[in-house]
Amino acid sequence: MNALYLTAPGGVGEVVEGADLAALALRHCELADGDVLAITSKVVSKAEGRRGTGPREEALAAETQRVVARRGPTTIVRNRLGLTMAAAGIDASNVAAGEHLLLPLDPDGTARTIREQIAERAGVNVAVLITDTAGRAWRTGQTDIAIGAAGLLVQEEFAGREDAYGNPLAVTAPAVADELAGAAELASGKLGGRPFVVIRGRADLVLDAGAHGTGAGVLNRPDGEDLFGLGARAAVVAALTGTQAVAFGAPAPAEDLAAALQEIGAGTVEVLPEQVRWVPAEGSMPPAAALAALGHAYAWHGELDAVVGGTVLFRPVVP
Incomplete structure (x- = not known):
């Protein structure tokens, strides 16, 4: 026993x-x-x-490594010890x-x-x-x-x-x-x-x-290895502003980015060595800001293909 x-x-x-x-x-x-x-x-x-x-706000700022989420009066942060806690503990x-x-x-x-x-x-x-x-x-x-x-x-x-x-x-x-x-x-x-x-x-x-x-x-999970390194609202803001890249972690697998591209628009997606090529269907190209936000969240940089018109090439971001 x-x-x-x-x-x-x-x-x-x-x-x-x-x-x-x-x-x-x-x-x-x-x-x-x-x-x-x-x-x-x-x-x-x-x-x-x-x-x-x-x-306490002054103490919170001194103990904070980065803000993870805010909800009403509650601030969740990753503190100097690497712990993710309300008000830095x-x-x-x-x-x-x-x-x-x-x-x-x-x-x-x-x-x-x-x-x-x-x-x-x-x-x-x-x-x-x-x-x-x-x-x-x-x-x-x-x-x-x-x-x-x-x-x-x-x-x-x-x-x-x-x-x-x-x-x-x-x-x-x-x-x-x-x-x-x-x-x-x-x-x-x-x-x-x-x-x-x-x-x-x-x-x-x-x-x-x-x-x-x-x-x-x-x-403590290292920054970037936590699947929920930011709160849902904070993640949207971080993607749109291009900030808090560390919270999203290293470049996602190409297959994950390809699946996300399929979700946000019609067209064809091809996974190539060190590249993801997306050819959106006519009239389905999302705004540039949306593509930039998606690329930031997945740590892939997308730009229009200079050779093939209407095609977006994504490459993993190099630290």
């Missing part, structure tokens, strides 16, 4: 700037080899002095009125430091997770995810293996660090003042002493 045990001790109290998080964890948690210690990013930010005052809860907390400076680095300090002071080999709350694009509500990790296999790989029915697994790769973070949030609750959660039962994911692993940053 597999069993997972989670313990969220109380009585930690308010964490202030300069607090020794490893010492606090050892004081309030019973830790053993193979445990995973989850720590909320909020107390890491407080210990690091990441408390701010003044307009800036949090105004559990702080005094008029204050806010920024995300930790280096969650993976903080997790490594705490892991090393616990090993040095208590002689136990535990993995450390830094967790934060995030929304999901396709589902309402929020859940906690791992934004920092040390000593943990953050993602399992099942590709190439078979299930119980003999079916090959192609892309099955559970983000176990996020799953553990969500479980930790269930144990700690949002309002209980329990910033530490000890997770016991997945020692198979904990790395050997001294091996910190990849960290949680590898779970």
